[in-house]
Amino acid sequence: MRPQQFSLGGFPSLVPLLVGLVLGACSQGNSPQARDGDSPKTAARIPRSEDPRVIAARAALDRADMDIARALVSLAAPLAGAPEGDLLRARLCLLEGDMNGAEQALARARRVQRGDPRVLATSAEIHAWAGMLQTAEGELAAAALRSGDPVPEFLRARGVVLIASPGGARPGLALLEQARSLDPDLPFMGRALAQAHLLVGRSHLGTDRELALKHARAAVLAEPSELDALVFLGDALILNGEWGDALRTFEEALLLGRPMEMELAGHYKRAGFVALAQGKRSLGIKSFLRARELGLGDQEFGSAAEVLRVEARKLLAGLTSETNQAQDPKTKEAILARVRELAPDLGELRLYRAADALAQGIAAFEEGAFQVAGAFLDQALTHNPDSLEAHLYRGHAFYAEQEYLLAAEQWQWVLDNLRRDGISLPEPLHLRLADALVRADRAQSARQVLESYLRLEEDDRWKEQTRQLLQTLPSEADSEPVESGAESGREGASGGGTR
Numbered sequence: 001m002r003p004q005q006f007s008l009g010g011f012p013s014l015v016p017l018l019v020g021l022v023l024g025a026c027s028q029g030n031s032p033q034a035r036d037g038d039s040p041k042t043a044a045r046i047p048r049s050e051d052p053r054v055i056a057a058r059a060a061l062d063r064a065d066m067d068i069a070r071a072l073v074s075l076a077a078p079l080a081g082a083p084e085g086d087l088l089r090a091r092l093c094l095l096e097g098d099m100n101g102a103e104q105a106l107a108r109a110r111r112v113q114r115g116d117p118r119v120l121a122t123s124a125e126i127h128a129w130a131g132m133l134q135t136a137e138g139e140l141a142a143a144a145l146r147s148g149d150p151v152p153e154f155l156r157a158r159g160v161v162l163i164a165s166p167g168g169a170r171p172g173l174a175l176l177e178q179a180r181s182l183d184p185d186l187p188f189m190g191r192a193l194a195q196a197h198l199l200v201g202r203s204h205l206g207t208d209r210e211l212a213l214k215h216a217r218a219a220v221l222a223e224p225s226e227l228d229a230l231v232f233l234g235d236a237l238i239l240n241g242e243w244g245d246a247l248r249t250f251e252e253a254l255l256l257g258r259p260m261e262m263e264l265a266g267h268y269k270r271a272g273f274v275a276l277a278q279g280k281r282s283l284g285i286k287s288f289l290r291a292r293e294l295g296l297g298d299q300e301f302g303s304a305a306e307v308l309r310v311e312a313r314k315l316l317a318g319l320t321s322e323t324n325q326a327q328d329p330k331t332k333e334a335i336l337a338r339v340r341e342l343a344p345d346l347g348e349l350r351l352y353r354a355a356d357a358l359a360q361g362i363a364a365f366e367e368g369a370f371q372v373a374g375a376f377l378d379q380a381l382t383h384n385p386d387s388l389e390a391h392l393y394r395g396h397a398f399y400a401e402q403e404y405l406l407a408a409e410q411w412q413w414v415l416d417n418l419r420r421d422g423i424s425l426p427e428p429l430h431l432r433l434a435d436a437l438v439r440a441d442r443a444q445s446a447r448q449v450l451e452s453y454l455r456l457e458e459d460d461r462w463k464e465q466t467r468q469l470l471q472t473l474p475s476e477a478d479s480e481p482v483e484s485g486a487e488s489g490r491e492g493a494s495g496g497g498t499r
């Protein structure tokens with residue numbers, strides 16, 4: 001559990017009393033702000049167990065680590081003796097949300113040693129943390145009537161009640177610091193000091209950023225696992241321009257269990273633009289990537305996405321330059337991985353992948369490695385299904401493997417698209433297509449391809465050869481009924497040549 005802001009309800013008269021106690025305490029020589037030459041009062045030190053197991057139990061309770069505290073208190077309570085054993089149990093019940101159990105443990109402690117300041121102080125603190133301020137203030141009012149040397153436990157309890165009261169953070173912090181100066185080893189101080197510095201720091205945030213940061217650091221120093229203090233420290237660091245430390249602090253809070261992914265992503269995005277403005281481009285890009293990793297969507301990412309795309313294009317341009325064509329494959333792959341990280345949807349990356357696979361496919365084809373060539377060409381068509389050259393060479397590879405119908409489908413796709421764009425090939429692709437169809441026992445389709453060429457093409461270069469090949473084909477009556485070659489080819493080639 002963490003302390004909350006509580007209302008004083010119908011018992012406001014004790015707040016001035018508590019503040020008066022603070023002013024009185026701070027005017028004594030034992031105040032941290034005491035003048036040189038003042039003679040500090042001697043604190044009434046109460047003997048307490050120094051058993052390491054008891055010390056560990058106190059620390060676990062103070063940092064609200066319920067699981068560890070539960071295991072340690074059962075072992076440490078008998079070792080601590082009376083009344084501290086029951087006081088440890090009472091604090092554990094508070095953590096578990098069991099106020100009935102806490103009251104019972106406090107009652108047992110009172111019966112054993114009612115006059116022990118630890119009993120009254122612990123009772124007041126437990127009631128303050130639980131929001132029962134009237135009860136806590138009443139107990140401290142009774143303690144104020146006692147005379148004698150200052151007792152650190154009472155000062156701590158008064159400080160806890162004050163920081164749980166509206167407007168009491170600063171005097172509460174003064175009391176807590178005084179208690180620590182009197183007894184540097186006083187237990188159950190971390191949580192109280194962290195909350196006091198946190199509240200005081202927040203009060204300075206709009207007026208004195210440096211002082212707010214000072215209190216934020218002090219809060220985390222007092223209780224490093226206090227998530228609210230960590231987040232406030234991150235905010236204060238940002239306000240003071242210390243972005244690197246701020247982001248590391250937020251990351252620590254996230255690691256400790258604070259659900260703040262989107263908030264942190266927004267901070268990283270802002271930090272990225274700050275870094276760009278300072279000329280630290282690589283740091284800015286790193287910040288943008290972390291923002292996206294934390295879940296910042298495309299809409300929220302905004303212009304940061306364009307910064308990453310520009311960086312990705314620069315890397316890709318360097319990869320495609322003539323000086324880098326012969327780069328080590330591992331180096332090339334690392335650069336491509338970086339491009340994908342920067343801009344996974346970059347269109348140029350897809351086209352580069354297609355061009356790279358096409359080049360490797362053509363090289364493999366020219367070396368006679370037709371299956372290898374086919375695999376590369378299929379990759380090229382996956383990245384760029386509209387590549388005429390990839391379809392053309394895929395047809396060549398299929399033909400070389402005697403997959404004639406598949407070759408014909410690829411070539412038909414090329415012919416249809418060239419005609420649509422009004423382009424003529426420098427080679428008679430329609431003759432290759434017809435040859436592949438004939439070898440696939442599709443003579444009728446071959447005839448349609450040749451007749452379409454004579455009817456549609458104006459170029460006379462291949463018409464004589466086309467007529468000669470037509471004469472060698474069987475008549476339509478002797479051929480099998482098939483679909484239109486163009487329609488069949490277009491449908492079959494749309495899948496990029498996969499079998």
